[in-house]
Amino acid sequence: MVSADRNLAIAAANSASPKALDDTILTDLLWLPEIRDWRQRLRSLPNHADGAWAEAVALANARVNFVLTNALDEAVRRVLPQAPGNLPTKPVRLALLGSATLAHLMPAIRVAGLRRGIWVDTHLGEFGQYQQDLSEPDSGLAAFQPTAILLSLDAHHLTAGVTAGMSARDADAALDDATARVRDAWRLAKERFHCPILQQTVLPVHHPLLGSNEHRLPGSRAHFASRLNAVLREAAEEDGVDLLDVDERAARDGLAKWHDAGLWHRSKQEILPNAAPMYGDLVGRWLAARQGRSFKCLVLDLDNTLWGGVIGDDGLEGIVLGQGSPMGEAFVAFQDHARELSRRGVILAVCSKNDEANALEPFDRHPDMVLRRHDIASFVANWTDKAANIRTIAAELNIGLDSLVFVDDNPMERDLVRQELPMVAVPEVGDDPTHYARIVADAGYFEGLSVTEEDRERTSQYQGNKAREAQKASATDLPSYLRGLEMQLVWKRFDRIGLQRIVQLINKSNQFNLTTRRYTEESVLAVMNDPEALGLQLRLLDRFGDNGVIAIVIGRLQPDCDLLIDTWLMSCRVLGRQVEPTTLNLIAQEARKLRARRLVGEYIPTKKNGMVKDHYAKLGFTVMQVDENGGNRSILDLASFTSADTFIHVTEG
Secondary structure, rough: OHHHHHHHHHHHHHHHHHHOOOOOOOOOOOOOOOOOHHHHHHHOOOOOOOHHHHHHHHHHOOOOHHHHHHHHHHHHHHHHHOOOOOOOOOOEEEEEEEOOOOOOHHHHHHHHHHHOOOOOEEEEEOOOOOOHHHHHHOOOHHHHOEEEEEEEOOHHHHOOOOOOOOHHHHHHHHHHHHHHHHHHHHHHHHHHHHOOOEEOOOOEEEEEEEOOOOHHHHHHHHHHHHHHHHHHHHHHHHHOEHHHOHHHHHHHHHHOOOOOOOHHHHHHOOHHHHHHHHHHHHHHHHHHHOOOEEEEEEEEOOOOOEOOHHHHHHHHOOOOOOOHHHHHHHHHHHHHHHHHHHHHEEEEEEEEOOHHHHHHHHHHHOOOOOOOHHHHEEEEOOOOOHHHHHHHHHHHOOOOOEEEEOOOOHHHHHHHHHHHHOOOOOOOOOOOOHHHHHHHHHOOOOOOOOHHHHOOOOOHEEEEEEEHHHHHHHHOOHHHHHHHHHHEEEEEEEOOHHHHHHHHHHOOOOOOOOOOOOOOHHHHHHHHHHHHHEEEEEEEEEOOOEEEEEEEEEEEEOOOEEEEEEEEEOHHOOOOHHHHHHHHHHHHHHHHOOOOEEEEEEEEOOOHHHHHHHHHHHHHOOEEEEEEOOOOOEEEEOOOOOOOOOOEEEEEE
């Protein structure tokens, strides 16, 4: 089917399949709020870039269905035919390649990008021509030069040739062949475009032939698809490919919300138009995670959010929590979900209108309380408005407001925070605690690509920061404070053990990041294999604990023997502890081993990294060039450089 025929088929399907589209006023993005004047605001979309972008992001963060999603995308593309300048993150060029009709998914992907503050340019491959697109040097894909590729292969394509009459041996051979074809596409994509790849899992559209024991029929297409998904998950782990698990999502939502046989036969649409907003959001979450824009902190209200009732009025014995009450068990389940998020690296905070002593009592004394005080990195309970307290929490944790998710049962408090702090995510949780965990999970705020040991230790790291600040407040002078920390900087070259954490830090650090260049696993491995490149990972320990890997440095030796510092990023948690000059000492030491004569430092400005504008000048570099955007380029002569004395003991790990 050629492109023109495909577009006609889409239009016909959208008008001729009432069963599939009769509920277009509905949506599965239930965590997003409804905006009553949404259509009016869309019609009034500003004509200037900055205003249009901000309003488009706000409209994308409303509960929109397939029709409204397309309307928003059309309006944005009309007002903003290309990415506006000075965005908070780099635009993405996403190519969608596959074997089914996919055009109806493109607007939802672009709008999902808006929802996360990401401008997404898209390229749609020719119907069923993904192998040719990846192979041919003069293809439209090659001209597009994607920075991310989504491979969407339909279940019929991947199970072609599988029949119920197959022996187990033949079914195994077919599985190996299907897996090899997919992995070959991954290989081509990586070799040609060196960008992240997202592989859609197989949607379970085939009907069972045997029933509950379908696994006993080797040639069952339903069972084959299930086996293929399992194998693809293992292969993706080996090949560094990420997955879009539509099979798991369809299992949760019900297959009928994702697939309709009528649309498949009419126009080869495997994914229903009504599922497009959710499909797009899944892709948008992945793009955000790839750019380090997933949320970091879950901020929790207390009364009627973590327990039923009002602790100040009902007392410890009167709140609803724990066994013996359906609602009490629901609150326990939500607390358990929050604690599990904490265990995988999400920071927990409390923001409550309460007297602090009353608010703390359940954490210390209630036997059914799952969350305890040590689980909470920032605890703010007072009678100040919650928007102000959320600002306090962000400042205390030293993270951006756009890293916070705020959960509160009170709709007035939710609306206040949305109005005052539009960058904070506020899920529409309602007042039924049985749904709180599902809504937070469905929203995908904390989408991740991997989990490191630093993630698991994050809460204890923030607790350690509190202890450090307490010591700083009690110290009579700064040198005494720094000496008392007993700091140790442990460094080593990039290695495969730390690979995930290195990539994670590079792609999520925005404030103390001199260039904000992003790296994939492949590009980090290239640094490791380059004898004229320098890749350093730095871990900071002190008497209060392990801060984890807190800095990444990448340098490249130039033909003139200058070492260009391509990347220098640090965790803001360790600022003011002499880590910066100590890191420079280390860079100079290792640069000399590469026979470098000078260090060259670049500062490329973004909306978030203004704090490091004068970083190199403060360290003794000579600023040689300042560009019209505020960026600069600085030089340090290694022949005359003398290492700074600090209170940090440096060791190689």
